[in-house]
Amino acid sequence: MQTSLIHTTVLLNEAVEALLGTSDATADASDRSAQVYVDATFGRGGHSRLLLTRLTAADRLIAFDKDPDALAEAVHIHDPRFSIRHQGFSHLDELPPASVAGVLLDLGISSPQIDNPARGFSFRFEGPLDMRMDTTRGISVAQWLANAEADKIAEVIRDYGEERFAGPIAKAIVARRQERGPISSTTELAQLVADTVKTREPGQNPATRTFQAFRIFINAELEELQQALAASLQVLAPGGRLVVISFHSLEDRIVKQFIAQHSREVYDRRAPFAPPKVMLLKALSRCKPSAAEVSANPRSRSAIMRVAQRTPA
Numbered sequence: 001m002q003t004s005l006i007h008t009t010v011l012l013n014e015a016v017e018a019l020l021g022t023s024d025a026t027a028d029a030s031d032r033s034a035q036v037y038v039d040a041t042f043g044r045g046g047h048s049r050l051l052l053t054r055l056t057a058a059d060r061l062i063a064f065d066k067d068p069d070a071l072a073e074a075v076h077i078h079d080p081r082f083s084i085r086h087q088g089f090s091h092l093d094e095l096p097p098a099s100v101a102g103v104l105l106d107l108g109i110s111s112p113q114i115d116n117p118a119r120g121f122s123f124r125f126e127g128p129l130d131m132r133m134d135t136t137r138g139i140s141v142a143q144w145l146a147n148a149e150a151d152k153i154a155e156v157i158r159d160y161g162e163e164r165f166a167g168p169i170a171k172a173i174v175a176r177r178q179e180r181g182p183i184s185s186t187t188e189l190a191q192l193v194a195d196t197v198k199t200r201e202p203g204q205n206p207a208t209r210t211f212q213a214f215r216i217f218i219n220a221e222l223e224e225l226q227q228a229l230a231a232s233l234q235v236l237a238p239g240g241r242l243v244v245i246s247f248h249s250l251e252d253r254i255v256k257q258f259i260a261q262h263s264r265e266v267y268d269r270r271a272p273f274a275p276p277k278v279m280l281l282k283a284l285s286r287c288k289p290s291a292a293e294v295s296a297n298p299r300s301r302s303a304i305m306r307v308a309q310r311t312p313a
Contacts, residue, residue: 007111009046010300011245011289016050018285018307019102019243034058035101038235040089040228042070043110045077052079064089066134066219069112088134090224092231100235105228108247109215111299121215123190123207129183131215141214146182150174160222160250161213165197169210172196186211212248222250229258233280236310242281245305252304259283259308281308 019037037055039048042063051061063084065071074084085091089105113133114122120130120141129142145153154170157163172192176183183189190207197206216222232242242259246252262281284307289300 007044007046008297008299009043010106010293010297010303011287011305012046012050014287015047015104015106015243015245015305016054018305019051019104019241020054021102021239021241021309034060036060036062036095036099037102037104038092038095038100039063039104039106040092041065041104041106042074042084043067043106044070044073044112047104047106048074048077048082052077052082055081057081062095064091067113068135069116070110088224088228090227090231092228093234095235097234098237100240101237102241102243103232103236105225105242105244107221107225107245107251117186120186121211123186123205123211126185126187129186129189131211131218133219138218141218142182142184144214144218145173146177156217157210157213159213160216161209161211162249163209163213168196169193216250222254225251225254226258229255233262233310238310238312240310241284242308242310243305244307245303247302247304252306255306259306263308280311282311283308 034056037051037059039051039061040063042048042065045063048061048063055061059081061082063074063082064087065074065084066086066088068086071084071086074082087094092103109121113119115125117125117127118130119135120127128140129145130140132138132140150170150173153173154166157169158166163169169192172195173183173189176192183192189210190205193207193210194205200206229242229244236242244255246255259281260283263279263283285305286307287305289297289303294301
């Protein structure tokens, strides 16, 4: 059943060059001190491996990831400049203030996570309804659905999946639970949603939005993103880069609003003659994968990369 669990890193070169601020961090290396960079979503290490080829011998790269499978992949990197933490990126604030030259956040889910039936992320495979990024802690989607009220289920599906049939799906889940017991597998959930949602956009599985919603909720992805963005302001040194790759509108909206909020001077209307509160970020760029990348890797089609730079406080 398992396909090859290979991950193709999205916007690989674009993200690394945006993070470094040049096409090669080793350029003029004699003119700068050692730098610390953070790959806050190691995944399968595509960005980290390329970054290590661009850094100087004195630079360091710190990676974060909650997924034990990601940590198992990281042990294959034998480079004294590299270290990884078994933590989500909301723990960025544990790094020293103004100590980091660049933070990279590649959000969403990796292909090996999707394509491994045992992880329960995909409606395409029969597997346990889990969806936890960190399988060593927390509760699975199946465990949550076994007791959640219909109103809460509908709220999650509506808010995190932007699903207009959230109410009927939630009622069907609870009715199924009362009649035959809780849903425990991915295919059971996918079939229930398909039976409930009678219309859907061409080419989209009826369960797509519901699976997205449960994954985001069970991993507190949006809350963690907000914490990580706030932490980036603490840890980035002046001139440091923030690079964020998003894969759906909920993530991108948070990133866009965060950069916009901190990229303008704020005046206190109660003190019109006081100097404005200085902006903490400078928005630099926004880009999407090229047509060639989307053709080679269709999963990249929804990606949006935003880049900002830390200004002096």
